[in-house]
Amino acid sequence: MDNLIKIFNAGGFVMYPLLLGSILVIALAIERLNFWIKIGRRQTPMIRTILDLYQNRSPLVFDKLERERDLPIARIFMAGIGLKDATPDEFRLALESESHAEIPILRRFISVFDAIIGLAPLLGLLGTVTGLIASFDSLKIGQSVGAGSNNVVGGISEALISTATGVIVAVIASLCANLFRALYQRQLSQIQESTGQLELIHRRNWQQPG
Template sequence: MPVNGFLTAGGIVAWPLLAFSLLAFTLVIERLAFWFRLKRRQRRVAKEVLKLYKSEPSTVIPRLEQNADLPICRIFLAALDLENPNPEEFRLALESAAQAELPTLKRFSTVFETIIGVSPLLGLLGTILGLIRAFSFLRIGELSDSTTTGVTGGISEALVSTVMGLVVAIFTLLFANMFRGFYLRELALIQEYGGQLELLYRLNYEQGERFYASTP
């Protein structure tokens, strides 16, 4: 069935479902590009920064600034940019910066949830409207061609709208769950490397080695 015919068969609810599908597809592409960039670079850069902090702390901030598009680098910068913080202040800076990154990591999650919840309801609405249309053509004792066409058209609208609603919701749900998994793993990574940086800073602080990443 051509796209135009499919939309016509789906009735009035086919158009908002089409808009939802296009929106979901666009946002999925954006999130895939975002997570691909993070997974390709972030772990490697974080390990490099921690290694540099142990041996050449003066090179850490320039390295972080080169990769400031990565959440973990922005978190590290927020703590290392402080002027002579104690370990508690350093930890709070890491935690606050990590919290500030959460909206970026969870971006569009509310939109995905809305599409997942509303699409099946729109499909159900289309089903009801299609059945109403089908029954409106029924006449007791009458079975003309126009009646048959009207009834089959109403049933077609009911079925197509239901399928469209379910397809849009299932497609969005699969990717939303995948992105949630990426988000949870990203939180674990931030906690892991943030904890390592905090431990290194605390050890240096307790040993009286007051060297910081910004110190030449």
């Protein structure tokens, strides 16, 4: 722990925003992982159940969706199924409108990861510049050899540590952003597939009332 504190202090003032950025990345990554794990564990069985219930015209379908409304796909299904005597076009528009409304929830915090990806290397570069300035400032003309060596070493340490920290934070944020983008794209595909199946069932039921 003492070594980490020494390294942190040696990195200069830019280590504080980089530390804040790393904490933010970790916290948001944990929140998003919990979100996607919940969806991955519950969504597919729920979709199968809802499609079966709706195909059989079961009155329990809306109650089932109410219990699962914390899932985005459940809220999308509810937007269509909740319409009374909806035509196929109205049903489709309701599903599409709610699907678009759910997109910001599915993409939540990706812009924050992108911002950190861009800012972290720049902060590291700023630490490099300030560290090198401190090093050159310590090399005074006319000084005896070794008189400013400690300051020079300190400045170089600040430059290297801040640069490395900025790159590490950016790499971690990039990995998280790419992972969550992939999960988002996969979710969009599943939403399109499942809403298409639900729309087809509704169209058949509408054409065959009762």
